[in-house]
Amino acid sequence: MAEAPQVSRRSRMRQFFRIASHYWRGRTRWRAWALTAAVLIFVAAQTSAAVGINRWNRWFFDALEKRDVAAVWATTSWLPFLLAASALSVSGLVVSRMLLQVRWRENLTRRLSGWWIADQRYYRLGFLTKTMTAPEYRIAEDVRLAIEPLVELAIGLISAFVTAATFAAILWQVAGSAEFTLGRTTIVIPSYMAVAAVVYAAIASLGAYLAGRPLVARVAHKNEMEAQFRAEMTRLRENAESIALIKGDADERSSVGENYGRVVAAWLRIVRQQGVIALVLNTNGALFPIVPLLLIAPKFLAGAVTLGAVVQVVAAFSAVQAALIWFVDNFVRLAEWFASVTRVDELVEELEALDIGTIMEKDEQIALDESDDGAIHLENLSIAHSNGRVVLADATVSIAKGAKALIAGESGSGKSTLIRALAGIWPWGSGTIRVPSGQTIAFVPQKPYLPRSTLRSILLYPDSDRTVPDEAMTAALQRCGLSYLAKKLDLEEEDWDRILSGGERQRIAFARLLLQKPDIIVMDEATSALDEESQASLLSLFDDELAAATLISVGHRPGLEDYHDQKITLERRPAGARMTSTRLRKSLWRLFRSRSAANEDERPEA
Structure with missing residues (x-):
């Protein structure tokens, strides 16, 4: 400016x-x-x-x-x-x-x-x-x-x-x-x-x-x-x-x-x-x-x-x-x-x-529109920085309803910026993003936001006034490896962002997903603070409790492809990254590992 x-x-x-x-x-x-x-x-x-x-x-x-x-x-x-x-x-x-x-x-x-x-x-x-x-x-x-x-x-x-x-x-x-x-x-x-x-x-x-x-x-x-x-x-x-x-x-x-x-x-x-x-x-x-x-x-x-x-x-x-x-x-x-x-x-x-x-600059901004087939469509999408430098150039791809898409690419190729554009908070660029109307969308960043409040309010954030049975909240905490926090649901307000470790904060974010049951979930390095077994346990949610949700996630860790059926790759170029999409085959090893991880006895994080 x-x-x-x-x-x-x-x-x-x-x-x-x-x-x-x-x-x-x-x-x-x-x-x-x-x-x-x-x-x-x-x-x-x-x-x-x-x-x-x-x-x-x-x-x-x-x-x-x-x-x-x-x-x-x-x-x-x-x-x-x-x-x-x-x-x-x-x-x-x-x-x-x-x-x-x-x-x-x-x-x-x-x-x-x-x-x-x-x-x-x-x-x-x-x-x-x-x-x-x-x-x-x-x-x-x-x-x-x-x-x-x-x-x-x-x-x-x-x-x-x-x-x-x-x-x-x-x-x-x-x-x-x-x-x-x-x-x-x-x-x-x-x-x-x-x-x-x-x-x-x-x-x-x-x-x-x-x-x-x-x-x-x-x-x-x-x-x-x-x-x-x-x-x-x-x-x-x-x-x-x-x-x-x-x-x-x-x-x-x-x-x-x-x-x-x-x-x-x-x-x-x-x-x-x-x-x-x-x-x-x-x-x-x-x-x-x-x-x-x-x-x-x-x-x-x-x-x-x-x-x-x-x-x-x-x-x-x-x-x-x-x-x-x-x-x-x-x-x-x-x-x-x-x-x-x-x-x-x-x-x-x-x-x-x-x-x-x-x-x-409406004509020069990314347009957010509705899709009529339940899928998410990126049409001729270009994403730029606020200074005009193009990050992603002329990308077109579709993510079907219920699909699990992994966004990959080298650092600086625009993965996180693409997530911001999907969230509607990054307007700089051109093209259209079409999202199904009437569907709830949840965004899970690498460091989930935990306001100073009770644990119950944090689990329900941003709809903290919603009424959810204690049994459902306890079950969500247990499924995400946090059953030891169930007894603290209604204690005094705490600075949970400081009390909990990075891995525990990410588990809280997945517990929120279980309680919210959103239709579309967008994650940005949401399991980066977890070990592989914990990651496998939480990602198995998308084969079980959250199987119907459409998933778009950004991640670098090896093995993430096993939990997705579509891979969107951003290839960095001087004029803006180029986007390609490929189908991934669901392996038997993925099914076995997901089931075994979900059935393991939960263990408090070290």
Whole structure:
């Protein structure tokens, strides 16, 4: 896939809001609008409570200045009501905000995860892009980091606007105008405190913007390095046994150290930039409480305003100032938020590109169709890699209903890729694969997937809710040499993929086949971890319990031909492998070995 063009920040945010705003447009719109209304109501209530407390301060300090005891007590009697109103509005805002965050994140996570998982996009995405790292982390973590701060920032911005407008009006009304004489000219500045607050906030915001502008790209780079480091550690854990066997500790330690070195370098760039931002913010923090006092002091000394008015003006100026420098106080959070938005948006772009590519290239993809004679037909089938290189060229073959076909060929000839095409998860190529309609198909990979669950659920996977008698499950385990696991059917959930050996996992896959009784079975090296006697025992299932099933299997081990009646050979060539099909004769030795293996007493795997 070609490298995507550089996208502007405005486009990033527009694309993110396009998909995130579905919360207010889809089935959840009534809940979304109700929570939004609740948030706005509590923002208004909180601002009203703040205005009430601001006015209370003026009344209280005016009463103190006049030494009016009755007025002091009368003013004090209002304080509990104001504090209760403030506390309730803040509490209501916190609850409604958190509910909005949780529900919005739930909506977006469900949409993205469903989109990513459906139609094997999680599988195909790895072949189409090398730049998309850790999509699961983008869904699980970056969605949270894009939604939760966004709600808080939006509430903060709305509160800042309402607060600035409300308290600017108070400054206009209480502080009045400022007069000073320059020579013989008297200059009057109306509502000078409000003007001063705006000018001061503009200067502070500009300084923060210039200091923090490089932080956005640096935070995004840091998040990418963190994701790559996590992916490296996950790869190490998933391949722990292989690495330990070949004693690759030193190389892995070096690789992990190198990856984390990039994380540290990214963080150091952020630390340097944070130092510049901190200088601007701390300077502003030091001036913040002093400026309004210096501005109102001349009027107080001249007797133009009371002490209560001074307290009210200083509090109002601080409120306006805090509202107008909202950008300054939140610049770092905005940078981190935008970095997460970018990573979510990149995932959406890749998923959309994948879907658009699928639609545009339908004529160049392998077509999946139905056959009307019960057989599986490959017609003029060519299979290619996602980069266009042909693996299998112009193959035509039929596999009759109930046939047992073995796919053979040298390494790299496209056997496993052919299995993926039969499963419908490998679309690149051309030609047609026809499969009988209405028949169940089971795919058995070399390493069967065992989710963390009970043994019963694993045996029934992916239809874990199906009801199967214990006798049938015990019989399936016994037939596949796993009777010693029967007593563990309903124990607590375990990490069976780690507990069981490779051979036991493959036996579990055959036990699944016995319980599912599929019409078509496709296997890829499904007995590679078993000894020959165990392989003979399990493959004898296709002469007995699973005799009616159509079998397509890939394998290299000697003797596999004895268990099949058709051999499909892939001969590797520069222009793509060539496919040939031959009939195999069922030997008496195969019948004898299958029967004897199936009748042997089962033995736990060593």
